[in-house]
Amino acid sequence: MKAEDIKNLNIAIIGAGYGGAAAAKALSLLGADVTVYEQASQMREVGAGIGLRPATMHRFRQWGIFDTIAKVSSPSDYFEILTATGDPIMKDTWPEFGEQTQTHLIHRGDFIEALLSVLPEGMVHLGHKLETIEDKGGRSVLTFTNGKTVEADLVVGADGIKSVVREQLFSIKGPVFSGEHAYRAVISTDDAHGMVVDDNLRMYMGRGTKVYLLPLRHRNQMSFDITALCPDSTWAPTITKDDLVATVEGFDERIVNIARGLDMDTVNVRAVYDIDPVDTWHTDSVVLMGDAAHSMLHHQGQGANSAIEDAGALADALTEASTVKDALALFQASRKPVTDELQRISRQGWTEDEVNDVFPGQKPTSQKPATVNAPAQSKA
Template structure:
């Protein structure tokens, strides 16, 4: 689209999470008039650590915000998968993207703060819970609880796994329970029982349980995550310390001790959900990004990265296409095949038997060394 057309484009982003904040930044750099509407009255990101892949960091460099994000991260060289008692299965460097070779490990809260911190003052409007979206073809109207309405040339639905935008316009299918729970806490490096010696992600696999140690050494902490099979689909289940200890029975005793020492009031507990692939992400004036379009299980660590890539691809498409309608079609054609594949791979999870499905030809390290 012509620069003059982009500058006349009024865009409303629904949701101020990773996808919404990144989309707001990328689209505002086009010169468009962007506003972000977030239902929460204050931004408080719970959870723990994530990894920002080299391609994601390249997008931040392109947008001029690399330093703002990098200063709250720890660069990581590789990730490693081990058995429950610490025997190596595989060790891989993070996939590079050009000169960018490091994945950057970051706390979710720090990441959101960094993204929101690079948006212009007044762009984000808190306390706006979306009630309905009406698609009028070339423009759409948002109505929020309390009666406020906003009209925009383009609505970006970045409102997460339980997206109102997706549900009202594109798919009424709800989130899908994975049969797992995730228990997440941030502990001090000193409390990690000597298991964190560098800035690299390690995952320990036992029967039905995965334990992740993700260093956040720039803040002297470690993200400690347990993902365990559980039939309870309650969105925010009630879990005791004994329940958690049962999931790590048979693991390296240091991991058991970390679990035993957790302050349960600091542990984020949730059932793990994703969504089935959504056939259509856009109309002529509404589009989905991030979890609203393709929420996926966390096993491959691709949720936040995919949301950032969505934002970049959407901005690219608007710059390159002749109209908003054409741009949205181009965006979906670019991103949907990628995220469909990632959703499917993420559902495979990580087990010793499934590693070869994700990394074809990869043999467990112990088996390889025996040959």
């Protein structure tokens, strides 16, 4: 689209998470009139640490915000996969992207705070939960539960795995239980029993359990993540300290000791869900992105990275196509094959024997047995 046409676009982004904030930055740099509507009354990101891949950091450099992200993260040179007791399985450098060769390890809270800090003041409107969206072809009408109604030339549904935009316009498919629980905490390096030695991600693999150790040395902390097969599909299950420690039985004694020392009030406990691939992401003027379009399991560490790459690809498509409708088709054509594959391989996290141990005679909907996969690198 011509620059003057993009500047005349009124864009409403639903959701101020990673994808929504990144899309707001990328689209506002094109000169579009962008407003972000977020249902939360204040931004608070729970969870632990994530890795921002070289392709993602390349986008941040392109948008002029690399330094903002880099100063609250630690650059990592490689990742390592080990057995439960610490015997090496594989070790590899991160797939480079242009001049970017390192993955940056960051706390989720620091990440969303940094992204929001680079947006123009007043662009993000908190306390706006989407109630209905009416697609009128070249324009949409949005109604929020607080009574506000707005119109937009382009609506970007970045409202996560439980997306209202997706449910109302694209698909009635809801989240799919993976057969897993995730237990996540951020601890002091002093409580890590000597397991923080550098800035590199390590994953320890036991039977039916994986433990991810993601150092955040710039914070003097480590992100500690246990992922375990479990039949309880309760969205926010309740577990005891004994339950948690039992999942790491047989692991390196230092990992067991970390688990024993956790304050359960600081542990984020959740059942793990994704969604099945969505056939179509867009209408003429509404588009899904991030978890709303392709929520995936975390085994490949690509959820946040995919959302950032979506934001960049959407901005690119608007500059390359002649109309919004054509841009959304181009965006889906460029991104959906990549995210479909990431969704597929992210579901291949366990062996058949491991799954049968927990789900005798059946498999959870999203799990398919597979061998070990190294963290994949998506292409922008």
